[in-house]
Amino acid sequence: MQIEAIINNKKVAWEIENDELLADTLRAKGLLSIRQGCDTSCCGLCTVWIEGKPTLSCTTLSFRINGKNVTTIEGIQEEAAAFAQVLVAEGADQCGFCSPGFIMTVLAMKNELKNPAEEEIIHYLTGNLCRCTGYMGQLRAVKKYLGVE
């Protein structure tokens, strides 16, 4: 089937299979920041924005983005780099495989929550797994980036 969508501010018309998942479609179209760590909606690695809302692309059927705005980290490189710099300065990027999905969630949180408390931050990010860093460094980076205590 054919769908039309706005991907990273560009209009596209894509031919897709009915049962195709968004993560696969995006990767096939060259958006290689999309990573997958599971097939049970548990890890958050595949997070993109649909209409600005963080969404798991691994369990979203591609036809659902018809007529919608989709953002991947490729589309917000400047914003992503601004946070990445804080993350990297903290040493909290290890293998980095979880980072794009994590950063998409952090940036969405920044848009959504004003001055979140530590528990709110942890709660918002809890669907993003990371096996390398132990989360503490990520939390320090997020707090620095948001300028919250």
Add this chain to the structure above:
Amino acid sequence: MNFIGKGIPKIDGISIATGKPVYTEDLVMANALVVKILRSPHAFAKITSIDTAQAENLPGVACILTHRDVPKIRFTLAGQSYPEPSPYDRYILDEMVRYVGDEVAIIAAVDEKTAVKAMHLIKVEYEVFEPVLDFEKAEGHPSVVHPEDDLHCNFDIGLNKDKNIASSKYVEIGDVEEELKKCDVVVEETYYTQAQAHAMMETYRAFSYLDHSGRLVVVSSTQIPFHVRRQLARALQIPASRIRVVKPRIGGGFGGKQTGAVEVFAAIVTLKTGQPAKIIYDRKETFTCTTSRHAMRLKVRLGADLDGTIRALDIQGLSDTGAYGEHAPTVFSVVGEKTLPLYNKTKAVRFLGNAVYTNKMPAGALRGYGATQGTFALECTVNKLAQKLGMDPAEIRLKNLIRQGETSLPYQGKLLGSSTLDKCIETGKNLIGWQEKYPSQEVGSNKVRAVGMAVTMQGSGIAGIDTASAEIRLHDEGNYTLLIGSTDMGTGSDTILAQMAAEVLETSLENIIVNAADTDVSPYDPGSYASSTTYVTGMAVVRAAEDLKKQILEHGAKFLEISPAEVEFDGKTLQTLDGNKAIGLRELAPLLVLGTGKQQLVGTATYGSDVSPPPFIAGFAEVEVDKETGKVDLLDYVAVVDCGTVINSNLARIQVEGGIVQGIGMALYEDVRYDQKGNLLTNSFMQYKIPCRKDIGTVRVAFEESFEPTGPFGAKSIGEVVINTPAPAIAHAVFNAVGVQVTTLPITPEKVFMGMGMEKAK
């Protein structure tokens, strides 16, 4: 020091964080065949017939391979230096299948859907055998997991295949039974540790193709490019010179990628078809068809004097290596090697036991590599001794532990070069508030808080075996390429090795290109495992940089027409000591590389160490236990680390935090369950719970630096030691809270709750 000890950002940090295509799957060519594996539904069976005709006829199928199509040469997938201690006990595909998930056929097709469809068209018949599922019943079980005649060991590891024994170990120094008899107190306990999963976020994957000269190129998310090349050469029966293995960025390894999981399946498809081929394991395959930590039973007997001096230590172990023997003898040996030296007032120590074959997923290397299991058993027992004698567990350790400059029975006279473990314990006590909090306090509404502790050691590289080379090239523009074969899997080792080179060459990090790892280009390195990269490869890098610096001085002196002894080099300029003549590196370098000097300078070094200096950690846990439900909340974890000199303060801290949390997972959440038929039930993140952000409380890290005389800038390792303390420290805290000693990991609410019931019944 310009670079050493600084929290320098990782050189690849921004790229990997912002989603650049730098991992294996991102680099696959568009036309690569998709490789899938048909797997055994039985835990133990023989394939009696296999019909691939229908599958082969499906349009889009490139090839289907079965046990009839592979070389009949046994090999091991363990990434170890040759001659590997692990038994050569597998074919690429075998007529016998030895666990649920064992490979039956390889399918390659133009796309995923076709490959899966073809897989369903393959008809297999099996003769099913009674599987060996309980590792405590493996020895002497009527079923023999490896009945084959061509199983091969490079040297004697105590394998006895008719009894399902993969390897066997006995070391005793002094007479343990005799000493135990003389002891005032003997404490004894048996512990069980589970087959933890690595759960790295990037699952196993590789792709392969033939290059312009017809050589096989394998790009793989691996920790061991050189070992993979050797494995492929043997398994596929082609010369190693016809194989190139390339490692891009890796999405986590933790030892899992120290075992070749997938490379051979893509490679054989490329060899058979001439086409590029890729294989990407999904999460379920990663959980069920690769490797895990070796599950173990460890019985500890510890004898001491009334004043708490530990006199005799005996650890009797049984290790479950699963269907194949990857890392079986070595992981098992490490249980004793990294525990028995810790307390050095002993008069006798012993470690013995077997690793056994069962019909379950093979075990392999996982961060800690036996030391984790051994530490849990030993430290729980030391805590039990403290309890029995009414002594403070911190005091009992300070009384017994080996100190810098001392030896220990297993060290046979060799002296410990560096340790601040005593300081780590003191600092940790202060940070956790041991004085006020030990052992426990009621906090109302049926909740009780308590603290617990454990200490541990690991190694830095494998003494006498790990040997790494490094090269540094000076380019015509005065910059450098550092060539190494170690494998940064997210640890930041490319960055810290560049820091070391920059420190010696007094240059900036931007001036050093790091190239790793490509077996066609990189100097030999066993790969990043056994906590070797900072220590072993690091020393090679330091020496290569020193070698290059010396050459720069010599050649600079030639141009200045003076003896090298009268020239100094500050990283930018070569200048005579009297300051009269000078030449910049930017001028000298082009003269050497493309001008009159006619010699491009390359610094080289090869390094191996005959010691493996242990890093140490003192770990402290504070928990809150709900007495109504048995639920354990970890509130706070303090780890104080002696890794020698800290090379990169930020990266070291994250390594510790990450390792502690992986250890917390093993302690509290990561349960491994099989059903009666040998199916792994915990095969997704729904069933197998790794810690999420909410599960860990606070993790706090401090360093007590020592200076290791044999290490680069005084450094030891850090990557593995970090995972060892959480299980025993948390178990201790739980005991102090509710009096329940959980001896089987993980410490689930059910076990705590049942334990409290038994306490009450007493």
